[in-house]
Amino acid sequence: MPTTAATPFDRAEALPAGDRALSGITIVDLTQFEAGPSCTQMLGWLGAEVIKIEPPGKGEQGRRASTEDPDTDSVYFMLLNANKRSVTCNLKDERGKDLLRRLIARADVFIENFGPGVIERLGFSYEAVAAINPRVIYAQIKGFDANGPHASLLAFDNIAQAAGGSLSVTGDADGRPLTPGVNVGDTGSGLHCSVGILAALLQRERTGRGQKIEIIMQEAVINFGRILYAAQAIFGRAVPRRGNAHIMGASAPCEVYPCKGGGPNDHVLVYTSRAGNHQWHNLLKLMGREDLGDDPRFATPQLRFQHSAVIDPLIREWTLTRDKYTCMRELGEAGVPASAVIDTMELYEDPVLRAQGAFVTVEHPVRGPFTMPGCPVRMSDSPIASTAAPLLGADNARVWGGMLGLSAEQLAALRADRAI
């Protein structure tokens, strides 16, 4: 394939060829921002060939979102688009549409998360794609159900979290609703979509047919709050905000306590299970307060919850004498569930997390070495490789030339016309 070497857009053979779980699976990826890209990044880690389809010029919207340097791709983009290839393709140009149709004919998965109605207006509805290739798994992520009152709303992570109940249960009892700092709406939907795609690929092994996968972000958020409905069933009303307390009101301690240091995250979370008293007794022993072991105010998890205002200062007195990691270690060794409140820089710099692959370093062609969270799915027979997010159109020659057979001249002409 001489065209492959003839263009400066081609990358080296960075992705290793060893057999991985999704080796041989080709994904046509029209996703943007986080909900969709988090899904295809995961599938890329598992070995799929992910071909990101982007408009010529600026590329997917996430490429330049929140960047500190307008001349290169944002860190945001790099965090969500590792393990992918990038081609440009103008879907408002008939030649671009034709290239995409030809790629769909060879693909296993088609995925998009545009705003409501966009992909259908572009001519790539489920029916249109299935007509090209009935074996394709067609996946969509939308904010709300297409038949509901909110079908036309744009959904970002925080919108989906508000609509799915997450904000209503996050925050203090006397405070306003708060948005969790982790993206349950976006990455949470992306993970659900990964589940659907993989299940459909497995089903296709028997049926030979593709199908349509649909993830509604509001429903994905509801799923993360599933056990809230246990508290609601017991108390007969909407689950309230409770700070760090257990939603059932069934256990104490269950709070963050300040530790030596005084920084914003110098806290340790201490939790004792609602299943019995042994963790509470472990805690009393550790703090040298076994004298409270028979106190009737603390005889059950429920009673301890009612007397949290007495318990909390006792624990605080102990935690303030140690740093958070010492607290975590001593509590853990004593058999009390606990964790330091670890911040992003501590996670990022932790050599143990690096060694276990929780963070990986990739080599970006412009930014150089870049360290990011790795793949949180460990598979003993599917080696994980991480490659940096591709530059825009980096794989035009490989895909349009190598896979579809276009000549260098044809590519140049399409590029000149901004069709790719």
Place this chain on the structure above:
Amino acid sequence: MPTTAATPFDRAEALPAGDRALSGITIVDLTQFEAGPSCTQMLGWLGAEVIKIEPPGKGEQGRRASTEDPDTDSVYFMLLNANKRSVTCNLKDERGKDLLRRLIARADVFIENFGPGVIERLGFSYEAVAAINPRVIYAQIKGFDANGPHASLLAFDNIAQAAGGSLSVTGDADGRPLTPGVNVGDTGSGLHCSVGILAALLQRERTGRGQKIEIIMQEAVINFGRILYAAQAIFGRAVPRRGNAHIMGASAPCEVYPCKGGGPNDHVLVYTSRAGNHQWHNLLKLMGREDLGDDPRFATPQLRFQHSAVIDPLIREWTLTRDKYTCMRELGEAGVPASAVIDTMELYEDPVLRAQGAFVTVEHPVRGPFTMPGCPVRMSDSPIASTAAPLLGADNARVWGGMLGLSAEQLAALRADRAI
């Protein structure tokens, strides 16, 4: 199979037989509480035969956790164990171990989330299970890496969230770290585990081999906070808590505003994207404040963020004149991303969400009709069926009798000895 009908534990053929994505996949499920059960419940929705292995007597710990009625299974348990079968099996009895080994020989997936080291001490390590059946996918969910300093710690949802950075970024800037009210640590890990299991099943179609899947809850939480590392890279320090504001400080408004009604969740979240100004101008037009369209203080998303203290009262003045759903509708129609802060009771009672299957009603043999969040993965060719969580040992006759061929007399003897 006469034994099937001979025992009161047997259930009717509630699960429909139609072909679904995971039809024919048998899962030996030793999970407890939420992280593991949320995974197998999802796989059950997709059509797998999930056989829950529980100790005789009280069953899995989650059965009686946080219950308001000690005489029956908790709502908590029902929310996490739909679509499963239950058998009892005493893993401290050699006859129980033998039954489990015989079931493993016929299974496709083995999954557990006991505390560190427990399953290995019971004699069912990865190596032991793979020796029985090399085709089995063996899945484990643990709080922390087995080689790290926290390997022996017990991990509940909030522990994993504290350790994975989630608490450090949730809450107000001047407040303590807060736990998100949705279970990123538990259900988030369960979803990652579903992804690994499905990918391994797909790989097995080619290789004929099983493998080991491992999910570390701390890593799963880190994955949900992936884009935090973009903010950290830009600002060069740990990502702080910011209330409802955008983590990049790149956009305003991005806040919940109080609406007519005054209840704890009578708020609407309003967000305008960091990509340009058109949503801001849409908002000004809706509020009748187009006079501010040229105000230099609000000329860019970043400037608006800096002037949040001016912007917020303007918006609040408008939102307070309407209820939250009216705000949501008017903002949406005007092209401004927004959502009411919807609480769990509103979600639960919403007829539209029921109609779309976001909530489903199952029939529990003791509690009767029970409504719970449904399956958030929609597949056009894999019909979703939901059956209530099984009573303890409900499928002893079907599994030990029907699948393994034990007679009614053998079952009775095993039961009398509490081996099942």
